[in-house]
Amino acid sequence: MEEIIKGCCNRQRKSQKKLYQMFYAYGMSITLRYAESRDEAAEILNDAFMKVFSNIKEYDTNQPFKPWLRRIVINTAINHYHKTKKHREMEVLDLSENGLRKDEQVLSGIAYDEIIEMIQHLSPAYRTVFNLHVIEGFKHKEIADMLDIAEGTSKSNLSKAKQNLQAILEKNMT
The missing domain is CATH 1.10.1740.10 (RNA polymerase sigma factor, region 2, helix turn helix motif)
Incomplete structure (x- = not known):
């Protein structure tokens, strides 16, 4: 090396x-x-x-x-x-502290490629915040600074990303 x-x-x-x-x-x-x-x-x-x-x-x-x-x-x-x-519109939603609900479970039966495909279906704003927070482990304040958005927008986008992923997952599992 x-x-x-x-x-x-x-x-x-x-x-x-x-x-x-x-x-x-x-x-x-x-x-x-x-x-x-x-x-x-x-x-x-x-x-x-x-x-x-x-x-x-x-x-x-x-x-x-x-x-x-x-x-x-x-x-x-x-x-x-x-x-x-600038070519996409950032979705600014009401601040929502909701995490995944009680029915959140580990996605053990899903292949990595399938998870990536589901994540790719998220809007750019949701996908970026989801990756930075859930996958990379950044705090909402750090994400807000990186993306030049409000901390509340980061939290809201994460909540909506989780909701959208859950809907995508439910759709794919039926």
């Missing part, structure tokens, strides 16, 4: 290709959660790798690579959200 990083620092295409191939699936597993389609996810991932290659000299080789890459991929997905936000 160290040799590949050194090669990337020297802008060697062969090393960049190896790094890309090594972490493509990992990066796609992240971007698919934020994108509306596989094509959009690939676009976000390619942008993220361009940032990786541009900033690889700043990577601390004493630290694990995956978390550094993950941070860049997530930030690139958020930047993509901001770029496309």
Whole structure:
């Protein structure tokens, strides 16, 4: 791995290709959660790798690579959200503190691809907040700052995302 990083620092295409191939699936597993389609996810991932290659000299080789890459991929997905936000309307709803109801259960019988597909059916605003809060573990205040929205909007969008996912799940299970 160290040799590949050194090669990337020297802008060697062969090393960049190896790094890309090594972490493509990992990066796609992240971007698919934020994108509306596989094509959009690939676009976000390619942008993220361009940032990786541009900033690889700043990577601390004493630290694990995956978390550094993950941070860049997530930030690139958020930047993509901001770029496309003007073309989409953010749904601002009444503040709702409702979490999932008592019938919330672990989705053990559903394949990962099916869950990703369900998440992709959410609106961009709901999908982004859901991913940042539920999957990535950010607090609503942090999400609000990242997305330049009110904290209440983040909470509301999460609540609506959960409701929509539950409706999608119920529809797919019948």
